[in-house]
Amino acid sequence: MRWLPILRIRMLKWHTDPLAALISLQVLQDALRSWGYLAVMVFxxxxxxxxPFPGETMLLLASFSAATIVxxxxxxLIIAFAALGAIIGDNIGYYIGRTGGRALVERYGRYVFLKPQHLRRAEQFFEKHxxxxxxxxxFIAVLRTWAAFLAGVNNMRWLTFLFYNAAGGILWATIFGTLGFLAGRVFHDNFAQVEQIARNISWISAAVIVAVVAGAYLLIRFRRARGSDAASSSENGKV
Structure with a gap:
């Protein structure tokens, strides 16, 4: 697709992983100009x-472009290819994690800032949630890269993984694709502003998820404590 012009937009700081920051926005523009929808899916x-790769930024850039000058x-189609790329990529990550994930982390994890102790803590969390x-x-930058891999490491049933993976991938592509498109109508050539909004959404999503998990944990502890107190009172009454 040679018709896609170079966007005149401000450079921005990637909010995902350190390695993704090494890929310039110009590279994304060139890939989108040359490959169109396929670039969205592959990234x-x-x-x-x-x-670690700027996949979400590519989705935002493509949807932003569709609303502005392209x-x-x-x-x-952008949303469809984005969802397809998310599902396929997650299943690749799941397969890698399932077949040799732990050995892979122990040998090469340090090159992508993932250490064995990080994996152990993630596994403990993954067993419950x-x-x-x-x-x-x-919807969370770093977790988006590693969630499927951890699912494979923990031997999560593939059909269960596929269901939640597909549901999350489709919803994510729809939300962020629509966000980029609508923001393009508002901000026009200011893509940096769009990326800032996406960054805020990622942080808010992380905060909400942590709050929900913590709240559920405290609620379960409270109910168990009340159940124990009720059982003790019942036994004392019988005596």
């Missing part, structure tokens, strides 16, 4: 497979 697929890009991690992890 997201690479990120979802477990490699009407030939259809937002519906695996389904929610796969679904909501799509």
């Amino acid at each position: 997201i697929m690479i990120e979802s497979a477990g490699i 009407p030939q890009l259809h937002i519906g 695996g389904n929610k991690t796969v679904f909501f992890g799509r």
Whole structure:
């Protein structure tokens, strides 16, 4: 798709992983100009497979472009290819984690800032909140890269993983694709502002998820404590 012009936009700081910051916005523009929808799918697929990569930024850039100077890009197709890339990439990450994830982390994890102790802590969390991690992890930058891999490491049932993965991927692509498109109508050539909004959404999503998990944990502890007190009172009454 040679018709896509170079966008005149401010450079920005990537909010995902350190390695993604090494990829300039110009590279994303060139890839989108040359490959169109396929670039959206491939960038997201690479990120979802477990490699720090600006997949979400590519989705925002493509949807932003569709709303501004490139009407030939259809937002519906952008969302569809983004969701497909997320699902395929996550399944690649799941397969890698399932077949040799722990050995891979121990040998090469330091190159992508993932240490064995990080994996152990993540596994403990994943055992209790695996389904929610796969679904909501799509909306959090770092977790988006590693959720599928951890699902494989923890031997999560594939059909269960696929259900939550597909649901999260489709919803994520729809929300962020629509966000980029609508923001393009408002901010026009200021893509940096759009990226800032997406960054805020990621942080808010992380905060909400942590709050929900903490609240659920405290509620369960409270109910168990009340149950124990009620049982003790009942036994004392019988005596």
